[in-house]
Amino acid sequence: MAAAMNCKNAVDRPAEYWFQEAQLTLQNALKQEKLNTNVARNLIIFLGDGMSLPTVTAARILKGQNNGQPGEEGFLSWETFPHFGLSKTYNTDAQVPDSAGTATAFLCGAKTKSGVVGLDDNALYGSCATAAGNEVESILKLGRNAGKSVGIVTTARLTHATPSAAYAHTPARGWECDWDVWPPGERDCKDIAVQFLENFDIQVALGGGREKFLKNSQTDPEEGTGERSDNRDLTEEWVAARSQLGTAKYVWEKTGFDAIDPANVDYLLGLFNPSHMEYHTHPDIAGEPTLAEMTQKAIQILQKNPYGFVLLVEAGRIDHSHHSTRAGRALYDTLALDEAVTMAQSETDSQETLTVVTADHSHTMAIAGYPARGNPILGKSGEAGTDQLPYTTLIYANGPGGEETMDSYILLGDRPDVTNVDTAGDSYRQQAIVPKSSETHGGDDVGIWANGPLSHLFHSTHEQHYIMHVMAYAACIDVDKAHCSPKKKFGSVAEMLRDLRFK
Incomplete structure (x- = not known):
């Protein structure tokens, strides 16, 4: 997984850049006037x-x-x-x-x-x-x-x-x-x-x-x-x-x-x-x-x-x-x-x-929170919930991740703390709101x-x-x-x- 990017070096662009990008897109769109x-x-x-x-x-x-x-x-x-x-x-x-x-x-x-x-x-x-x-x-x-x-x-x-x-x-x-x-x-x-x-x-x-x-x-x-x-x-x-x-x-x-x-x-x-x-x-x-x-x-x-x-x-x-x-x-x-x-x-x-x-x-699955530009999409959102625990940018409304969240509440009284968890790992389950054995x-x-x-x-x-x-x-x-x-x-x-x- 790509590491978090330096936002200033990676994405800061003057207005001219965005104007040129838009004009190129516009010209490509105009070419579509001739239909196949x-x-x-x-x-x-x-x-x-x-x-x-x-x-x-x-x-x-x-x-x-x-x-x-x-x-x-x-x-x-x-x-x-x-x-x-x-x-x-x-x-x-x-x-x-x-x-x-x-x-x-x-x-x-x-x-x-x-x-x-x-x-x-x-x-x-x-x-x-x-x-x-x-x-x-x-x-x-x-x-x-x-x-x-x-x-x-x-x-x-x-x-x-x-x-x-x-x-x-x-x-x-x-x-x-x-x-x-x-x-x-x-x-x-x-x-x-x-x-x-x-x-x-x-x-x-x-x-x-x-x-x-x-x-x-x-x-x-x-x-x-x-x-x-x-x-x-x-x-x-x-x-x-x-x-x-x-x-x-x-x-x-x-x-x-x-x-x-x-x-x-x-x-x-x-x-x-x-x-x-x-x-x-x-x-x-x-x-x-x-x-x-x-x-x-x-x-x-x-x-x-x-x-x-x-x-x-x-x-x-x-x-x-x-x-x-x-x-x-x-x-x-x-x-x-x-x-x-x-x-x-x-x-x-x-x-x-x-x-x-x-x-x-x-x-x-939803893309949530306020992660910075270039933040790893499989990483954490960069902020915490009102429970002071971080959460991932990608999150589900229901599913097995909800069962793990529920178990954590029962055992520890809080959501799972993902601070030191590799959320980009292949076996990681994103958290969910409603516990279900299979997400819908x-x-x-x-x-x-x-x-x-x-x-x-x-x-x-x-x-x-x-x-x-x-x-x-x-x-x-x-x-x-x-x-x-x-x-x-x-x-x-x-x-x-x-x-x-x-x-």
Whole structure:
């Protein structure tokens, strides 16, 4: 962690500096008057799970401080995108949402209930009988129907709430493998892992969650066993099915991942942990690729399709870090997303690729107190409360940090004294007001940052399900195609045959 900066040397600027900075920003804004109205060949949606606006701000400051700057003046990669809006995140039955209902909104274009995946509001949570007829298709399925290649990259389990909304339809987000479908009377519904195998053709899928694909009699290559009770190894079934369509590979650790040549692989499944992948700052037993590395490999495989691709990339562990009130981990996983977005921008052309960065919901972390400019964002605020004890700049409304605070009150009569505590340490829990075993989501709006064709359609406060409709419209895979250019004319017989291979 960067040490506290000398404010005078680091940040004192005359008025001319700020005038020049504003004029440069103004000139860049004026250049945006010429809008990109191309048809989007490619669509990429980056999802920071739980990436609230305070998370973005704090990660921005941390990024700058890690580079020896005060931090506040910097930008994350997506903050330089030309267009921005806000997303209202509520579920149809909840003021503060969950990740399943929100993922269904931004991927499938319709709001729904908490805990429900790929089904509209007519479905009832946990009721298999209400699923049939209420399915809503994702932007990935629409893209595949249009001949595009599709992929998913996540640091969570591949069967977790956000990625599952890309391919599954289930009234309970927790039904990730057959053993999870409960009570047994609901087992007419296929579990999410089986739906991944069967629902439609996803060419690249990288993340965690091996336990949901392996038999409960199988020893996991890292630790434990699988969880499936139906005697099926879905990794073997996936490779066998996809090998009928092209070259298919399954990998489970970084060495195998690094050996994959995108030019010679058509289908790639990577499951790098029994459950979720590790936090960005944590080592894995067998080694894991970073979010940026997975994003790059996915793009290199998918972009071979002349009709383009649709890719979902989720930084899933931002959310888990916040739930444990460990803000440092959340910020470093946000910086991992920053690296992935930078990677994607270098691998694609913004004239033909619509890139959207957003979050599914917020969290209760706040940036508080009156810390000096350049003060370490993971440090103390520089002042004390009325109890004469210091507190950190980042703090939560509820969560496990509240339990530790409550215990300290019971034992010592005061809040924990963090004077000599390394609050930037990886295991440090920020204090919270309300004690809870897991910090909750927040209900405030989250950001939508966009770059590429028709990105200017994100421009104000939007309902969350609007995101999917903009992406479909931009790629001409929506019902409205009046704005679309004529069908492509083939330049040669060889090009025609190459293109037809993907249809």
